[in-house]
Amino acid sequence: MPAYTVDTVTDLVQPHQVHRDVYTDPDVYRLEMKHLFRNTWVFVGHDSQTPNKGDYFTTQLGDQPIIQVRHSNGEIHVLYNRCPHKGTKIAIDRQGNTGKFFRCPYHAWSFKTDGCRLAIPLKKGYEGTGLEQTENGKGMKAVGAVKNYRGFIFARLAEEGISFEDYFGDSLSSLDNMVDRSPAGRLEVAGPPLRYMHQCNWKMLVENQTDTCHPMVAHESSAGTAVKIFEDMDWPEDKPKPMAMEIIAPFMSPYEFFENMGIRTWPNGHGHTGVHHSIHSDYSTIPGYFEQMVEAYGEEKAKQILGENRHNTVYFPNIMIKGPIQQLRNFIPLGPDKTLVESYIYRLVDAPDQLLARTAMYNRLINAPTSMVGHDDLEMYERAQEGLAADGLEWVNIQRLYQEGEDLDHEAVENGTTERQMRNQFHAWAKFMSPQPTTETAEVQQ
Amino acid sequence: MSFPSRDDLIDFIYDEARMLDEGRFSEWMELWMPDGIYWMPLDYKQTDPDCITSLLYEDQFMLRLRVERLNGARTFSQKPKSRCHHVIQRPFVDVMEDAANRYVTNTNMHYVETRLDEQFLLAITATHELCVVDGKIRIANKRVDLLNSDAAFGNIQLLP
Incomplete structure (x- = not known):
């Protein structure tokens, strides 16, 4: 049987039934990771998990390794947990405080807590190589969009797509009720x-x-x-x-x-x-x-x-x-x-x-x-x-x-x-x- | 038994493990004091059982429910039944206070549980608070710390 593609995978859903391959097929799963978890707004974490500047927490959005971090301006940023150099995860543990910057444990490339590149050891070795022009030279990659809704952090991996408000609409009333139950x-x-x-x-x-x-x-x-x-x-x-x-x-x-x-x-x-x-x-x-x-x-x-x-x-x-x-x-x-x-x-x-x-x-x-x-x-x-x-x-x-x-x-x-x-x-x-x-x-x- | 000896306390720990391994749960329930709590923390070295989630924090009502459920006709996750196996290191007797009727043991164990084709191993430390009532040793409280309490587990169905 040929592998599913974005054009054929939706045939697996009918109004009253779904084909079992949506639960079992590795190609369908790969398409979910590549498209569904990229196009939707996915939960990352709660902002109280990273209360102080430099606090971070590592998780996954679909199959993507992700860091939630509190930047020096107090805002939450959501970055891919991947060094732009060789791919090593920048943050290895589940949570911690990284201070003012992340430092890759492999070759000490460092990044501000919004992902921007800060420094590379032996910088001279990159002079004239064109690193500045590459995507990797810029720093850690951020996700497409982030929303902090009353303390709950959601992210959309895709750069373009549906807005947070359009995506959730009136369903946010449930989150509101949960938060409103605190007198504060x-x-x-x-x-x-x-x-x-x-x-x-x-x-x-x-x-x-x-x-x-x-x-x-x-x-x-x-x-x-x-x-x-x-x-x-x-x-x-x-x-x-x-x-x-x-x-x-x-x-x-x-x-x-x-x-x-x-x-x-x-x-x-x-x-x-x-x-x-x-x-x-x-x-x-x-x-x-x-x-x-x-x-x-x-x-x-x-x-x-x-x-x-x-x-x-x-x-x-x-x-x-x-x-x-x-x-x-x-x-x-x-x-x-x-x-x-x-x-x-x-x-x-x-x-x-x-x-x-x-x-x-x-x-x-x-x-x-x-x-x-x-x-x-x-x-x-x-x-x-x-x-x-x-x-x-x-x-x-x-x-x-x-x-x-x-x-x-x-x-x-x-x-x-x-x-x-x-x-x-x-x-x-x-x-x-x-x-x-x-x-x-x-x-x-x- | 007026006061238990060190060996009495140690034998008690071995006997309890054997009861669990042989599935003699009703007998095991009789070892407990009426207000005894079985605690399995979620967080490594957890101190707060109330406002932080635990894996287990169960009174006699919940333990009785657990034991009765294991033998129920519609207990689907126990078809077939799980089996378990404790390998115990000799318990430390950390507290022997005859006057206060309070004894505390600390026991390292390897706990194995199996069902169908799956088998898993947990490294655990059990802390027993014991007392003597009518000449018999009883469990006042039991705390079971998993070495990897922060790991993701499938079903753990019996009682380490």
């Missing part, structure tokens, strides 16, 4: 992320974030058993439930609960579950927090912020946030069948620590490689990755609550068990797999 309107990263390796395609994990028909099935062994043990315990009704039960029990909610919670989709592949309520709605009140919020925002606005209990918001292509508990999961592709999930939590500045303690508990109960909930999810993904090899059926069905002529270029709210958000992601996938969709065509399509 600010979040700070709390500790290192959980790092969980999956032998499956990255898109399976992203799709699962709005898959509301799996919790009561796949997680019966953890959430169902928790409910059963709790019932045996004769817990007094007036005593607050253990925090762990508050977190884990809603996973066993019946189908009606998920149907009624609703799903909203936005253009360009973004969407969220939990429009009307969610598994985060019934957490107990933390003393003092509401009063702090009222003081900061006034009662009406405070109630409005805290009344929003969105479950999972997917920012296409590869992150999910949980506004009510200040959590972000980054699904980092490492190969067609390998994905690293990094799960971060954030402190609400000026809010009680108990909120952060609940978030940390949620993170370890649900997202850790030691999580009983995560164990069954991983099992589903990895067995799917193996099952997709079956030649008997080559298409994956995403047809639940599909209607002929579905319009994914407009916001919509639907029954919470629809697979519309998965279709929305593939619609955006096909759009951004083109070599260079311009802002203009993006607007026409909207």
Whole structure:
């Protein structure tokens, strides 16, 4: 079979189904890295990970090695982590402070923290060689565009393309809600992320974030058993439930609960579950927090912020946030069948620590490689990755609550068990797999 | 047993590991004090279990859930079941306070877990806080530090 190209790869997506090669084929994966992760706005990190001048943090956008660094003027820059000389990674560790400049550990070429070349040892050796005229002579390469949205850093690798505002549109309301939950309107990263390796395609994990028909099935062994043990315990009704039960029990909610919670989709592949309520709605009140919020925002606005209990918001292509508990999961592709999930939590500045303690508990109960909930999810993904090899059926069905002529270029709210958000992601996938969709065509399509 | 000897404490650590290796989880649960916590930090030398994520920080309710889940009919990630194997270096007995009924051991181990065709090795240090109740040694708290706690892992399903 011939290798896929940008012209043929979109044949793998139909409105109600996708071909299994989108999850398994190495050529499709290479095209995703080359186009999809280049044309879209991809999450880099949080600005509190690099609070001081010279602080840096290394990560990946798609398969690209990247540095987030705070420049001497206080702004965040996002650079390719590659020395323009021989290719060595400039920053080798995961984070640190580089002072006023980066210095390559191989031959000591040095660069300012905005990437501009500072100095090269034995400079004379380059006199008259034309180094100045080359791309390599200029310094470390910066990504195409960077946006710091309320502390969250996103980058577009492509020099030209859709603007941040056009790309995310009204979906930014979920990020706003997460940040607004701090009386100071600010979040700070709390500790290192959980790092969980999956032998499956990255898109399976992203799709699962709005898959509301799996919790009561796949997680019966953890959430169902928790409910059963709790019932045996004769817990007094007036005593607050253990925090762990508050977190884990809603996973066993019946189908009606998920149907009624609703799903909203936005253009360009973004969407969220939990429009009307969610598994985060019934957490107990933390003393003092509401009063702090009222003081900061006034009662009406405070109630409005805290009344929003969105479950999972997917920012296409590869992150999910949980506004009510200040959590972000980054699904980092490492190969067609390998994905690293990094799960971060954030402190609400000026809010009680108990909120952060609940978030940390949620993170370890649900997202850790030691999580009983995560164990069954991983099992589903990895067995799917193996099952997709079956030649008997080559298409994956995403047809639940599909209607002929579905319009994914407009916001919509639907029954919470629809697979519309998965279709929305593939619609955006096909759009951004083109070599260079311009802002203009993006607007026409909207 | 009025007060445990050094050997009693060391034997206890070996016996506990053997219980886990043989999958005698109900028996293992009986070793614990009712308010005992099993802690596996995420950050190297982590000191804050509350506001920084851990891999595990579980009370008796969560440990019981974990153990009951392992035997559930619809526990998909345990079809087939995992098996584990501890290789223990002789424990250090760091604290022996008979008056306070407080004993602390520090044990280096190699922990192997396997399922299907996969097998992985963790180098760990277990710190046990122990006490004696009705003549039997009990676990007041257990902390398990992974040498590579900051690495990315697949499923770790049993209890190192």
